[in-house]
Amino acid sequence: MLNIFKTKTRPFATLSLMAVFLAAVAGWLSLNNKTAHIIALILLEGAFFIYFLNRTTSRLAKDLDKFKLAVDSESDHIMITDKNSVILYLNKAAENITGYKAEEAIGKKAGELWGGNMSKDFYEKMWHTIKTEKKPFVGELTNYRKNGQTHTFIVDVVNHRKNGQAYTAELRIAPILDSKGDIQFFVGVERDITKLKEAEQLKTDFISFASHQLRTPLTVIKWNAELLRGENNDNLTSEQKRYLSEIERGEKRMATLINSLLNISRLDAEKIKVEPKPTDIIATISSIISEVSAYAEAKNCAIIFNKPFRPLPLINVDTVLFRQALLNLLNNAVHYSKPRKCKTKVDFKEIEEYYQIDVVDEGIGIPADVQNKIFDKFFRADNAIKFYTGGTGLGLYIVKLIVEISGGKIWFESIEGKGSAFHFTIPKGGMKKVVGEKELVV
Amino acid sequence: MAKTRNKILIVEDEVDLLGVLSQKFSIEKFEIIQAPNGEVGLEQALRHHPDLILLDIVMPVMDGMTMLRKLREDSWGKNAQVILLTNLSDGKKVAEAMEHGVYEYLVKADWNINDVVEKVRSKLK
Numbered sequence: 412m413l414n415i416f417k418t419k420t421r422p423f424a425t426l427s428l429m430a431v432f433l434a435a436v437a438g439w440l441s442l443n444n445k446t447a448h449i450i451a452l453i454l455l456e457g458a459f460f461i462y463f464l465n466r467t468t469s470r471l472a473k474d475l476d477k478f479k480l481a482v483d484s485e486s487d488h489i490m491i492t493d494k495n496s497v498i499l500y501l502n503k504a505a506e507n508i509t510g511y512k513a514e515e516a517i518g519k520k521a522g523e524l525w526g527g528n529m530s531k532d533f534y535e536k537m538w539h540t541i542k543t544e545k546k547p548f549v550g551e552l553t554n555y556r557k558n559g560q561t562h563t564f565i566v567d568v569v570n571h572r573k574n575g576q577a578y579t580a581e582l583r584i585a586p587i588l589d590s591k592g593d594i595q596f597f598v599g600v601e602r603d604i605t606k607l608k609e610a611e612q613l614k615t616d617f618i619s620f621a622s623h624q625l626r627t628p629l630t631v632i633k634w635n636a637e638l639l640r641g642e643n644n645d646n647l648t649s650e651q652k653r654y655l656s657e658i659e660r661g662e663k664r665m666a667t668l669i670n671s672l673l674n675i676s677r678l679d680a681e682k683i684k685v686e687p688k689p690t691d692i693i694a695t696i697s698s699i700i701s702e703v704s705a706y707a708e709a710k711n712c713a714i715i716f717n718k719p720f721r722p723l724p725l726i727n728v729d730t731v732l733f734r735q736a737l738l739n740l741l742n743n744a745v746h747y748s749k750p751r752k753c754k755t756k757v758d759f760k761e762i763e764e765y766y767q768i769d770v771v772d773e774g775i776g777i778p779a780d781v782q783n784k785i786f787d788k789f790f791r792a793d794n795a796i797k798f799y800t801g802g803t804g805l806g807l808y809i810v811k812l813i814v815e816i817s818g819g820k821i822w823f824e825s826i827e828g829k830g831s832a833f834h835f836t837i838p839k840g841g842m843k844k845v846v847g848e849k850e851l852v853v
Numbered sequence: 854m855a856k857t858r859n860k861i862l863i864v865e866d867e868v869d870l871l872g873v874l875s876q877k878f879s880i881e882k883f884e885i886i887q888a889p890n891g892e893v894g895l896e897q898a899l900r901h902h903p904d905l906i907l908l909d910i911v912m913p914v915m916d917g918m919t920m921l922r923k924l925r926e927d928s929w930g931k932n933a934q935v936i937l938l939t940n941l942s943d944g945k946k947v948a949e950a951m952e953h954g955v956y957e958y959l960v961k962a963d964w965n966i967n968d969v970v971e972k973v974r975s976k977l978k
Contacts, residue, residue, distance in 0.1 A: 623940060626962040631869040634966040638877060641967065666962065 488580070488601040494594040496520050508580075508603050510573025521599070525570045526552075537584065541597060547585040551604075578605045611679075618676040622669045629669065633662050664801065670852040671805040674735075675788065677849045678812040684847030685817050687727035692766070692837075693718055693759065699734050700757060703741045712745050712753040719759050726766065727841025729817065731851050736813045737768065739806040740833050744772035747798060748830075765819070765836035772832075777825040785823070786811045794827065810835070818843035859977055860884040862903040864894035864920065865938060866912040870961070874907065877966050878973075891915030895923050898930060904977055905934040910946050918946055921953050934976055 482489055488505040492498050497520060501513040509516070509525045516524055527534075529552055540548040552570055571577055580601040587596040636658050640647075647655070677683045700714050707714050744755040758769040775794050777785055784790045789804040796802070814821040814835045819842070825831035861883050865871040868889070875885045886901055888894035892915040898906055906924075910917040917937065924930035937950055937958035947958050959972060 626940065627867055627870065630962045631867075631873060633962075634870075634873040634877070637966045638873065638880075 488599075488603065490521065490599040490601075492520075492597045492599070494596065496522075496597060499596070505601075508572065508578065508601070509570075521570075525572060528552075528570055541584050541586045542594065545586050545588060545592070545594065547583060550582050552580055552582050578603055579608045580604060615676045615679055618672050622673040622676070625665075625669050629662060629665055632658065633666075636662065668803055668805075671803055671809060673852045674809055675805060675812075677847075677851070678809065678816065681816075681845075682847050682849045683732075683816065683845070683851060684849065685729045685732060685842055685845035687729050687817070687842040687844055689725035690728040690730055690733075691723075692726045692728060692733075693723060695728065695730055695733065696737065696757065696759065696768070699737050700741065702738065703745060706742075707745045707753075707755070710745060710748070710753065711751040712748060712755065714741065714745070714755045714757065716757045717759070719761070726837065727844075728837065729842050732813045732817060732842070733837075735851055736810045736835065737770070739810045740770040740835075743806055743833075744770055744774060744831075746774075746802075747795060748772055748774035761839075762836075764839050766839065767834055767836050770833045771830065773830040776827040776829050776831055777823075778827045782823075782825060786821075816843070816845060858882060858884045859905070860886065860901065860903045861973065862886045862888060862894065862898055862901065862906045864888040864891060864906065864912070864917065865909040866890055867909070870909075873966065874969070877970060881970050883973075891917055891920030895920045898924060898933065899927055902929055903933075905936065905973055907936055907938055907973070909938045911940065918949060921950060921955065925953050936972065936976065 483502050485502060486504050488508045489500075489502040490498060490505055491500040497518060498516050501509075501511070501516050505516075506512055511524050521527070533550065533552070537548050537550060540546050570580060581604050582599065582601050584597055584599045586594045587598060589595050636655060640652075640655055640659075674683075697716060700716055704714060741755065741757070745753060748755070752773065754773055756769070756771040758767075758771070760767045760769070775798055777792055778794060781790075781792045785792065786807050787804075788808045790808075791802055791804040810833075811821050818838045819836040821833070821835040823831055823833040861878060863871060863874050863878070863885065865874065865887075866889050871887055871889065875887055879885050886897050886903055888897050890912045894906070894908070895915070897903075898920075908917045908921065921935065924933060924935075931954075935950075935955045935957070937947060937955055939947060939958050939960050940962075950958065957972070957976060959969060
């Protein structure tokens, strides 16, 4: 497309040379003739105009060449289509990634070559965004190379290279509008993130594998400790009983950690299923609170549940996931509060489209400078580490994954030394159903 | 062996788990037969006709599901009592086992050993 400009500059150059020549001849022939003089001047001015026009045009062409070179050699796949998504241009990276040469692709649509493998919904959403809303679209898709084998990814969309091999791409399409706001072109930029995805998958698989392998020896420890306690408890000295309790406590802590890791590998890989069922949410919250209350009482803590005044309809909730989320928040609230100085409040509210649950404590709080990291995997604030060394930094991460996968939001306010308030929501219509392969490990 | 003693077959390739289970059940006055894989397990099952089989799923040589299928082909084995010892990832296999008449399973890491004994006892009543 950009070549047009290059060929157009040549006639201009010829024309301007001719004009300068003509002007010179005319001026020489009629040095004393006024009319001829004027003609010569006009011709000369014309010649200069054409000369400058030519210079500007060639500079423009040079600039365009620069742009073309830049776009050509960019490592991301770049494609320009007309408003009907017919390909006008494909850069070198796109040729390499898709396996199609620009000559093969120009005049066709991506859907006929490497694309068109994602769900109908995906494309509908994409076209709606770029054509109707006229906004840039960002998505993740799997493509296939020209011919050949496929990869094992399951991602939102599927494209393929010319050799048939699947690749995962992060896609951005922007509509290019004219001054009237009408679509002229689409510019699509795709980054091949296959390697990144493979690395992520490998990490998830490893966590899953390692956690499974760790559970067997842990079971051996647990069952043997139980045998020791069961058989000889009367023969054990009080010190030996204490050692045994330590073993059991260590085993429990390890089991909890392994379960958290397993859950994260499942949640991260989006393998978890969300199966909402009509639930009496108030009764569920009460029972979760009573699970924590023994621990809370041991610390001389109170958990107060402010139930709503009006009776609620049954809400579609996956109780296993909901329990895990609320349990983690409640455990944190009690855990990171000073004994005798801890009052935790649980509120349940209806706010517009959502039910909102608040867990408010008077604990150690989250320092302002790390508040943006508090939901990160493995992150623990300094004051939390000082307060309790045994935490994993996984609790809030899991809560966030659970809340978000089921269509809710989570946020908090916190003042160091004063306490924290965590809020999360469930859509009024209930938790979003997700068809996954696995359940949460509890 | 005295008739009053219940005979159980434990098929488990993890030696440590096999050891602790055997120990516990012998304390609880069960007669124990051990097998480290499905092949030995099947052979022992058909020879000793235990009252109940605790069967691991993932094992070398012959896995638990294969052993279960072969067991069900036998005239005694088709009605034998089986409890599956599973890991977390065995959900699909548990569903498959149900087609072979096994409705009892336990996820090893989640159970206390006393509860395992209770479960076995309740099946033998």
